[in-house]
Amino acid sequence: MRKFSLLDHQLIPKHEIMLEDELKSVLKQYAIEKEQLPKIKVVDPVIQEIGAQVGDVVKITRNSQTAGEAFYYRLVIA
Incomplete structure (x- = not known):
């Protein structure tokens, strides 16, 4: 049985943990x-x-009709 991934859903934008340099x-x-x-x-x-932990920053990439791609940043908290 295959586990469902939220990230595979078309309404969920790409989420990734940012590297320190970025x-x-x-x-x-x-x-x-x-x-x-x-x-x-x-x-x-x-x-x-x-797998993000408290203190990580997550970059969210959303598709935008006007900007093409729009980036959002969120700090992970408890």
């Missing part, structure tokens, strides 16, 4: 601290599926 670049670009990012709980089903 995160530093984004924080510098927006002149903010990591704690100023919008939050997402560690118990969120997609966060659990990708």
Whole structure:
């Protein structure tokens, strides 16, 4: 029996844990601290599926009719 993956659903955008170098670049670009990012709980089903831990930053890539791709960043909290 194949396990269902939330990430395979067309309405769930791509979620990935950011690498430290990429995160530093984004924080510098927006002149903010990591704690100023919008939050997402560690118990969120997609966060659990990708294996993110408290303190990680997740990059969410959504398709946009006007921008093509739009990136959103969320700090994983307890």
